[in-house]
Amino acid sequence: MSVTQAGHAPARARASKRAARDQDPRRTAARSGIPREPDPGEPWPKRMLTSKLFWLSVVMLLVYATCLVLLYRQVVPDRQVPGGKLLGLGTEAIPLAAKYAAVTAIPLSLVFLWADRFRPQRFWIWLMTFGWGACVATFLSAQINSWAASHLSILGDGDPATGARAAIYVAPFVEESTKATVLFWLAILMRYQWVSRLSGIVLAGLSATAFAFVENILYYGRVYRYAAQTFGEVEPEQALQSLFKLRGLMTFFGHPLFTSMTGIGLAVALRSKSKVVRVVAPLAGFCAAAFLHMSFNATATLVSGPSLLFMYLGVAVPAVVALTVFVVRQLFREGRLIRERLTDYVRLGWLPEGDPRDLSRLRTRTKALWHALFLGPAVFLDTIRMQRAMTELAYLRDAMTRGLVDRAGLAREKVLLSRVRSLRGSAVLHPTGRASYPQFRKPAFLDRNDTAGAAWAPPNYPGPAGIGGNFPAPGAPQPGSAPLGQAATQYSEVDPSWKPPGQ
Structure with a gap:
């Protein structure tokens, strides 16, 4: 080996170490600001x-x-x-x-x-x-x-x-x-x-x-x-x-x-x-x-007096209104950005078609959380994790298209897609209808459909109710069908051959 080759050997070794260090996944993720995924096996x-x-x-x-x-x-x-x-x-x-x-x-x-x-x-x-x-x-x-x-x-x-x-x-x-x-x-x-x-x-x-x-x-x-x-x-x-x-x-x-x-x-x-x-x-x-x-x-x-009031109403209040309008516009803008970036994954076949629409609307996301709240703590937490993973996936895609994140974003993208796939079965993404509100049973004494006494036959005796009878008697006209007033009085037919006994 010549002296020149011997002098270049340490330089090549340092270059190879630097290249290996640059290929380290943790270092590339840190360079792009991507957080390290915690090890679930560690307590x-x-x-x-x-x-x-x-x-x-x-x-x-x-x-x-x-x-x-x-x-x-x-x-x-x-x-x-x-x-x-x-x-x-x-x-x-x-x-x-x-x-x-x-x-x-x-x-x-x-x-x-x-x-x-x-x-x-x-x-x-x-x-x-x-x-x-x-x-x-x-x-x-x-x-x-x-x-x-x-x-x-x-x-x-x-x-x-x-x-x-x-x-x-x-x-x-x-x-x-x-x-x-x-x-x-x-x-x-x-x-x-x-x-x-x-x-x-x-x-x-x-x-x-x-x-x-x-x-x-x-x-x-x-x-x-x-x-x-x-x-x-x-x-x-x-x-x-x-x-x-x-x-x-x-x-x-x-x-x-x-x-x-x-x-x-x-x-x-x-x-x-x-x-x-x-x-x-x-x-x-x-x-x-x-x-x-x-x-x-x-x-x-x-400034004091009317000039102060003019500055307040003419400058300060419009500035606050402008900031409020800016915030509201940004909310709509972020919704459109999430829908557009998630649509990229729909075109690739990695996400269903309905995900970009539902996850870009704040009202739908809130409704999904409300539905998940009545399905148990596990479903509620999975819904939160699902929404965060999908939102991070959209913004990661946007950062990659802007050139803010290098190839380390591809590894993070795979992690997020895997998480979305695992949570899809338990999380609420497309809420429809009403939430599964809890059903409260009535006490037995308030239940009008209680059939505990159905085996006992009702009384069936002629005479006024309350003294062992059942009025009107079976076969008699039902209440509301008989005439009222003097027309309600009915007389039996007279037998002309009737006479006292013994006569």
Whole structure:
């Protein structure tokens, strides 16, 4: 062997190892973001303890708890700040403020979860997103806003974050950054699950709703405490209700509307093959969110009177209506996408013809779940698994046609088709008629068709009923057939030869 050949041998060995490593199914699946299929033979405690997502969730829960405790210690007790005394919330105001803040947070969260219907995320993803907005985003925003506002030499009522310039130039960028950080983390960890713009809107809305929930607690508690300390001007709960009408009813859509722009930008980037779009779309979404937030704060700070009402009715409300219409259109669009992609498998003969139509309609999917609910827990769970597998199959096909998933998608496709085949016999896919509602038996004393006494013959004696008789007697006219009134009196025929005995 020559020296040149000996020098090329290690290079060829490294190239062959690299090629073998690239052919590893697990590595190719991870490169496309496809999750690893759990081994059904392993017990669930082992699968949970060996899962990276489980330990990441444990770490994040600890981080959430730490941030919440630190924020509590910062805002509840009274503190001395440059320029005066900053009143804390106090333990009395927190339960009342939380109750008013929940009036907005709970319905908003349910609306966002309802919108994520075709391919809903796992519960732990919803929990992590909500926890980030409620704990981490609020804590970091409070620290950075106060630090940045103090460096701008803003004079306020003791709180350096109360100046107008901080609300306009600092808060929008800080708060949108902290709320959207969890979205970027989720985009890296679970980009395979981000299948549509609805996914971005739902996750962004949950983070923003949680942020607004804790922020409203701070605002409500602060105004309650201030009114309690100012005697004779206004009742504390009345002041809280006035602020609740403004923040909780009229402008409750603010934070979800802003952060949804970042979620839409991330979703566009993840569903595009262009590198330029993948870079520009998230930045454009974040800039749109910060601009909307800045415009909202500037309007609320600098505009008052009829001009404020005009901005509210002419700009804010149409923006919310536009986002609502966009979400509804996306629901119909995702239904059409699922129907078209599943039709590809129908043409190949791998799925029946009725599957694309029924699985692309939300009403039919909901009806199938309702029918399965009354057929037992096993059928209900199999129906859920069937719908999730078919939906993932449609979005996987769409990703493969877009070039977002390489040949690793073929292996995942086979797994999903095998799962669909195994679940088809037990799951409900094409609901017809009424659901199999449970039948409740009547008590014996309420059953009019009870024939327990049919062996006893009814009384058959002439005379009034109740004294051993049966009126009318057998053979007599039935009730309703005899005439009424004087015509009802009948006399027997007179025998002219009748006479008393012995005469």
